[in-house]
Every structure is written in structure tokens, then in C-alpha cells.
Amino acid sequence: MKRHGIACILVLFLFSLKAEAQGAASLEQLLGAPFPENLTAAKSVNRVAWAVFQQGKRSIWVAEGPQFTARPLVKYDDDDGQELSELSFSPDGNTLTYVRGGGKNSAGQSPNPTSNPAGAEQAVWTVSWSGGEAKRIDTGFLPKISSRGLVAYVHDGQIWTAPADGSGKPSHLAARGQNSSPVWSPDATKLAFVSTRGDHAFIAVYDVAAKTVRFVAPTVDSDGDAVWSTDGTRLAFVRQAAERRDAPQGYFLAPDKPHPWAIWIADVASGNAREIWHSSATPQGSYPYMGADTGGGAIQWAADNHLIIPSEEDGWQHVYSLSVDGGATKLLTPGNCEAEQWSVTPDGKSLIFNSNCGDIDRRHLWQTSISGGVPVKLSEGNGIEWGGVVPGDGSAYVFIGSDAQHPGRVFSARFGNEKSRKELIADLTPKDFPAQQLVTPQQVIFKSADGWDIHGQLFQPANAKAGEKRPAVIFMHGGPMREMLLGWHYMFYYSNCYAMNQYLASRGYTVLSVNYRSGVGYGRAFREAPGRAGRGATEYQDIVAAGKFLQSRNDIDAQHIGLWGGSYGGYLTAMGLGRNSDIFAAGVDIHGVHDWPTDNWDGKNISPELYKLAHDSSPVNAVEKWRSPVLFIHGDDDRNVYFTQSVDLVSRLREKGGVEIEQLIFPDEIHDFLLYRNWLAAYHAASDFFDRRLKPAGK
Secondary structure, eight states: OHHHHHHHHHHHHHHHHHHHTTTSOOHHHHTOSOEEEEEEEOSSSSEEEEEEEETTEEEEEEEETTTTEEEEEEEEOSOOOOOEEEEEEOTTSSEEEEEESOOOOTTSOOOOTTOOTTOOOOEEEEEETTOOOOEEEEEOEEEEEOTTSEEEEEETTEEEEEETTSOSOOEEEOOSSEEEEEEEOTTSSEEEEEEEOSSOEEEEEEETTTTEEEEESOOSSEEEEEEEOTTSSEEEEEEEOOOOTTSOBOTTTSOOOOOOEEEEEEETTTOOEEEEEEOOSSGGGSOOHHHHHHSSOSOEEEGGGEEEEEEOTTSSOEEEEEETTOOOOEESSOSSSOEEEEEEOTTSSEEEEEEOTTOTTSOEEEEEETTOOOOEEOOOSSOEEEEEEOOTTSSEEEEEEEOSSSOOEEEEEETTEEEEEEESOGGGSOTTOOGGGOOOOEEEEEEOTTSOEEEEEEEOOTTOOTTOOEEEEEEEOSSSSOOOOSSSOSSHHHHHHHHHHHHHHHTTOEEEEEEOTTOSSSOHHHHTOTTOGGGTOTTHHHHHHHHHHHHTSTTEEEEEEEEEEETHHHHHHHHHHHHOTTTOOEEEEESOOOOHHHHOTTOBSOOHHHHHHHHHTSGGGGGGGOOSOEEEEEETTOSSSOTHHHHHHHHHHHHHOOOOEEEEEETTOOSSOOOHHHHHHHHHHHHHHHHHHHSOTTO
16 A cells, blocks of 8 residues: 555656646745744844745754844755754854754654654754854753753653753753753753643752752642743742543543633742732633644743733733733733734833734734733735744844745844835745746635634636636645635645645636634634534534535536545545535545544543544544545654544445545655655645546546
8 A cells, every 4th residue: 555655656746747837836836935934033132043944955044133134054955854943042142952853753753754764863953153063962852041051951751951062961850750841040040840740730940059859839730831030039830720530531522611720920939939810710711722832822021020921811812911919911912803923022021923903814913012002013915924023132023924925934124114124035935936826815704504704715716717617626724723814824734735725726726725613813712613523513514614605606616626634624524525425526635533532642531422422523424425536645653643543434435335545645754744745745646636536527
């Protein structure tokens, strides 16, 4: 089966190249532009750094104000799948630390998508701002450099430290539990970290000189997200209440319930701690895991002894300020819209954030004072901006921006002067990038059967002829806490998906990208809609509504509508083919979830009734009605969706019979494909599949 999959890559690749030669923009062109990520800034000097992925090559670029002339600092030229991540500066801005390679799977193996017999690793590296050879410190991740030149990091669930210049051996900070999230005090005399003990967690403080560990106000609860005050005398941290051992667990299975949280302040010298704020016990008051994971963190320490925290108390993800002396929070990002990413300026007095305020299906940059007031919009037009950081003296900001025709690029601008915007490395974009051939997707809004407003982006072929009925494809993002936008996306995976949608449009398909319920951007009620996932699959109604929306148009061939998506989008693809082969004629299912109970590794204490509901909400429960052909694409070292999800569904479809099945399997590849050539192979295979399944003969 694996040999057959590799042969398919070559055949489909040649087939697609022939078709591209007939006029469509090529996938090589669309996926060939650089993708910048991990943009970070030094707080003490005007320096920024970011990682770049381009055609399998990975590099780190840096720039210094006020001119912000960019230069490469580290380059890896092989398409070996070893990611560059977790970039951060030393306090003086003279050293940069980063991680090369991905985390281990349950078998303790790092991603090795090239099947290199020598193996692969995830390791901490440092490099001098002035250049020179990067130094490998040790295997590990989450590195933080202290003001005294020590780097702390996590290795096999323990905290280690080592000289950042590579001059000495690593030292193990032995502590019971799974330890993570190291953070240095400003004077580097102490190191705080989280010590997780299964059903509870402590904040620990390591004293470098005394070589001792103390635990801050330990309880049966779970503490985390520790941050130091600017003078290093206090720690702020999050406390989440302990849960009963028999409580149902399982992110996609368990009934929804509130997850309240509180913020505590500890005096480090005395160890005394007190609660200064707690959320409501309502669902809206739940711990803001989106903000903690992909925003600006659960807590940041700002000027005048204020903390910056996210919350959804008003139904939208917003950012608030909170005095460490307690009291009410102050809303900093108002509106029926969401703040998604944010960072505090070096002086701690203001916040730069991106949001969809006033432009629900895009992202723009804003600035606001920590003390409150009306936010100031920093970017205008129909672009998309994200990742804003403010280095050094705070006079300028650096960010990543895209639009409908151009993928993400790094820019700098001075506050109060939009015309000062400058692209930092324009010459990285290939000269043959087909920006002028790309269409601008249209915002569409349609109703689901149960009354939800569903947003989508409609890609119309540029050469569409009046009166012509075209085949169509519906795309569904993964997550599901994601949102596709009216332009190139800010995440690598979905930047590639946007490129694929443009590619399909260039080949004559009308493409509808659907932001189904349970995604972000439209408020908590939409994201936490009742009955989603294994609780009833209510979001599938939005895909049916998308199909009927296309069928109602006089420019669509209603008999030739396909589905494609990855992960959660693969789940919805399989749901559509299983439940509604009468609407959806073919589908490309990329590493999709097919049976909720067997995919949820954290599912515990699930009643027989909940288990049955989850199974009934899965594609495997619709196999008997499945008639439409399907292409499965999956890497067998997937750490997000078990590979057995595809094994099991293929077996069920074969047993039933009557369904044409195609496969493209990548040995040793993970969920978010690490190899550029595998992205190309997957998308060429998908395009060829749709050409054979959706386009009438001779077209």
C-alpha cells in the first residue's frame, strides 16, 4: 500500500504539471513564496527576529531599527522537515535562542519525515546577534535565556540549565513531576516553573545560589501561567480549581461546563500568596485557553502594577487590565469582535493587538493604552495583519501582513505614520509568483437549517463565462477553533489551504470556504455552539447549508460538488460523503477524524449514552449510505489524529463495498506536513482527483 502511494505521487505530479502548462497557476508557484512566522522582538534594543519557511528550506532572519534592514542569521537548506520555532531574545538582545525539530510522539520519537536512519531530535540552539555558527545546547524545548547568560529549557519533563554560549555542560534541576514553562526573574537569581503532578500542579521557584526549590502556596488545585513582576519581588499566576476524579473528560466528548479560574499574587521572599481576582462561574467565565495558547498568554505584567488578561465574560474574546491590588477589570478591546493576538510594549504602558473589529472576516492591528481609552487602528485597507511586536524604544512596530493576492510578508512601520510601512525582505518572493492571476474571494453569508448565520469566502474562476455551469468544491478548515479569511492566512497550514483554494479556482472550480460553527471569530456562542463534535455533530448542518447554497446558484453544476479539508475538515468531508452522497459527489479527506470515541485519548468517565452519541456523531456511523468516491491522505506518524482513524474507515468502506477509494500515505509524516514535497504531492493528488471525479468528460 505504501509503495502504491509513492507511485501515485509521481503519476499525479506529472498529470498536474501537464494541466498547469495549459494555463493555470502552478502549485509550485503558489506554495513557493516565503512564509514568515515566530516573529519576536527584543525589549531592550530595536531588534526583531522571525523564522522563514520556503520550499522546504528553513531560516532565521533578523532586522534592527530604525531602518530594519533584514539579513539572514541562520540557514538550513535541506527539505528535512526539521522545524524552527520558539525564537526568543536574551534580555540584552545580543543572543537569540530557538528550537530545531519537533516534539516527541507517545513512543518517544521526534518527527523524522525523511525516514533518516540516523534519526531526528528536538534541540535547543543559540546564535549570536552578530552572526557566526549556531550552537547546539541540548535536546529540549521552551528555552529562556537569563540576564546572566544561562538558558533554561525542558528536557524529558524536567528543567535543565546550560550556558547560552555553549561553554559548559547542562545541569539538571531535579524535581518530581512533569515540569515545564521555565521563566527567569529579572535579576536571574530565581527560576519559576510549573510542576504538574497529574491531577494538580504547583508553581515552583528555584533559587540559583542556594540551589533550592520552594513551592508557592501549594493546594489540591492546578496552578500555572506564572509571570514575574518587573522588580522580581512578586509572581502572578493562574489557579484552576480541582475536579472530581469521576468527572467526564474528553475535549470533543464530555458535556460542556464552566471552567472558572482565578489570579493569585505571591510575594517571593515570604511565600505568602493571595487571590486578587476570580472569574464568574458561568461558561463565559471559563479559563481563556485560546488566549493562553495562541494569543498573548493568560497573564502579562504591564506598567503601574497592572496585569493584562483575556476573558470572554461578554461573549467575545477581549483583553482587560487588572490592578495587582485587585478590583474590577478594565476592558481594553471593546466591541462585538475578538482580539486574537496581543503584546505589551517595552515600557508596559500600551498594548498592540490584532482583531476583526469592523471587518469580521479579516484581521487588523490596533493600539490601546493600558489605562483604557479608545483603541487606535494602525492598519487600513483590505489586508490582513497579525503578529505585531514592538521592539526597543517603542517608536515602531513590526508585523506580518497579507492580502487576497499576496501571502504573509514582514513589515515595519512607525506609530502614527501608516505611510512609513516598509516590507523588510521583498526579494524573497519569487519573481514568477502569480499574484496578478489570483482572484479576490467574496464574503458570502447563508443560513443553516437551524438558523445560524454562516460566513464563507467564495472563489470564482477568473475566466468564468456567463451562463456556464461550473463544478464546485467546498473547503472546511480544521481545529475547529480556526477561521478562514478574505485573504492569505496567518497560520502555515491554512496559508497552504488558501493557496490550494486559489489553485482550484484557477483550474475552473468555484470554491466555497466555510466558517462553520465551532470556529473562532464570531463570539463564544458560535464557537461553543450546542451539540457540536461528538455531542451531536450540529456543525455538519452548516456544510449541508453550504452545499444547498451552491446548488441554488445558476452558475454551479449541482451534480458535481466536492468536499475537501484536513483534520476537523477531513471529519466533515467524511460526514458529507457518508450522510449526503446525494449532494456531495466526491471528497478529499486529509487526516480526518472518523470516530470520536476512539480519537479522544483524554476521554474518561464517559457514560454509555455519551459514548453512543459520540459514535453516532461520527462518519463511521454513516458508512452504509456512503456512495461517493473518496481520496484519503494521511501521514502515519500523525500526533493530532491517530492514523488508525483512516485505517478503520477504509476497512469499513471496503467491507461495505460500492465506494471507490484512493489513498496517498506518507510514511513517517506528521499532521501538519513537515516536507514541502509532501504538501505538493498531496495537493497535486487532490486536484487530479477532483478533475477526474467532478469535471464532465472533455472539460
